[in-house]
Amino acid sequence: MRTEDGEIIHQCLNGKPAAFGFLVDKYKACIFAFAYSELGNFHDAEDITQDVFIKAYQKLNTLKQYDRFLAWLYAITSNLCKNLIRSRRNRPDGEFIEDQAPETLMEPSINSYRESIITESLNETINSLPKIYSQALTLHYLGGMSVIEIARFLGTTTDAIKHRLSRGRTQLKEEVVAMMSESFSQQRLQASFTFRIIEAVKRIKINPVSTMKGLPWGLSLATGIIIAVMSLNPTLISFDNIGIPIYSPLPIESKVLKVGEIPVDVVKTSNIAILSSNMGKGKSGEPKQPNENAFFMDPQGQGDTWTKKTNMHFQRRYLSTGVVNRRIYAIGGESDSGLVSTVEEYNPEADKWIKKTDIPAKWYSSASVVNKKIYVISGESDEWVPVPTIEEYDPITDTWTRKAEIPTARRGLSTSAVNGKIYAIGGTSALGGFIFQKVEEYDPVTDKWTKKTDMPTARTDLTTGALNGKIYAIGGINAGGALSIVEEYDPATDTWARKTNMPSFRFNLTSCIVNGKIYVIGGQPPGQGFLTTVEEYDPSLDKWTKKADMPTARRGLSTSAVNGKIYAIGGWNDQAGILSIVEEYDTGFAGEGIEAKGKLPTKWGQIKHGR
DSSP states (O other): OTTSHHHHHHHHHTTOGGGHHHHHHHHHHHHHHHHHHHHOOHHHHHHHHHHHHHHHHHTGGGOSOGGGHHHHHHHHHHHHHHHHHHHHHHSOHHHHHHHSOHHHHTOOOHHHHHHHHHHHHHHHHHHTSOHHHHHHHHHHHTSOOOHHHHHHHHTSOHHHHHHHHHHHHHTSOHHHHHHHHHHHHTSSOOTHHHHHHHHHHTTOOOOSSOOOOSSOTTOOHHHHHHHHHOOOOOOOOOOOOOOSOOEEEEETTOOHHHHSOOOTTOOOEEEEETTOOOOOOOGGGOOOOTTOOBOOOOOSSSSOEEEEEOOOSSOOBSOEEEEETTEEEEEOOEETTEEOOOEEEEETTTTEEEEEOOOOOOBSOEEEEETTEEEEEOOBOTTSSBOOOEEEEETTTTEEEEEOOOSSOOBSOEEEEETTEEEEEOOBSSTTSOBOOOEEEEETTTTEEEEOOOOSSOOBSOEEEEETTEEEEEOOEETTEEOOOEEEEETTTTEEEEOOOOSSOOBSOEEEEETTEEEEEOOBOSSSSOOOOEEEEETTTTEEEEOOOOSSOOBSOEEEEETTEEEEEOOEETTTEEOOOEEEEEOSOOSEEOOBTTOOOEEHHHHHHHO
């Protein structure tokens, strides 16, 4: 498939270093956790993790079996850790002190001292356990890895890992397990880590063809044997900037704080937002499966409930959706087999999907609806490069038409429509590339683009919504990490204003508008995992309210609203992979219908008569 390690490595070897960011995001958490389990020092572990990825990129052309990439990283990490441990033994303590930055040595902060004591105590406690137990606990709590992922990574069975986690926990006091969870949550790699690696590898030239024979670089015979028994290709949780610790990783069915012991079969972790009430869970804390018919949430108001609907025919993530005549159109995206050109129409009343005319394959696009036509703007093609193309879809004739190209091609942008014009906001030039503040206005009548005032905060993978003639840019990510920022754009005056931040930090999120409120759904937090979080923003009050969590945690999904109900479509998470799932959220308001995200409110009676 297109996003497998082999395809990404092929892109890197053929002059697209930015593609390496996918591999960094995919594996940085487990490599960081493994390095920490070997070194017992977070700073050294981060340095080693950075060195591992840079060294791997430098020697990428020597890797013979692309599907062994993770095992290769494991071997590189192991070797670098051993070298560092050996060098520690050979240097006097004085040399270590001299290596420290003066500002670090002179820090008098009580908080810094307290954190140092906690970390030192935690290290001593974890190191007191047998290595197989401490390593499993570190990979689980710091690396965010499930039992299956740890078993694959270490080349053993899931039963063995369950046993190690259970035995490790029982040998620790209840408060130590809680402290370990909290401490690890604050030490994870920031989002900027991936960007730093991308910037570094852009300056490295690698040959596309390797002339090396035998084992890949850095592999010993013993490592080769380990690789032979490992089952590779785990889907790992990526970590990004922690920022403010809104989320705390704990076992989903954790009993740590009650009795100090967790059942052996409960080993998954999840981000539990401080402001969250319920997470969508199935049996034993696992995400509910697509064959479950309904989800029951603890309502926080009239409506505020989720229901499972008929799946799309095709699994996909980073798709676009738009609504015309109370029908939702799911467009493009990416599946396990590559980019998707498929367009499907969903009838919410009949709960039925039908196939429509394909669009040229692309993902990370943004769609907006004007005059009952859907405009799919920019995004990324199969060449890992943002494309400037705009395709206009007419659902009445089921036809596509190419329109004037956007001046700034980008992926991860968001679009919203106001008074018949579409505003393309933010995005990035490529994975790990330049992040835009750009705002460009498209007029479908004249088929022309106009440059507008830049958004104050550069960001990509954001969401936008339009109400009462203004556009609200929400969340996203930049080199500093995941964002909670909300900025309001007024097209009439071409000016921006800062609004109240969203309670959560997240990117790859989506939003929908119903009854004068913006519902922000799902995405990825600055730490581990995928979000179920739903937060409602009322622009008239500049106020946020927590709503019932979406049953299936995911990012890269798309949402559209019909008759007061929001449909969360597709996306992906680490347990289920790329999804075809559709979940319906009842806002409790059926008097107004909204088309795709970012549209002005229209009274339901007007919609009925106008259609």
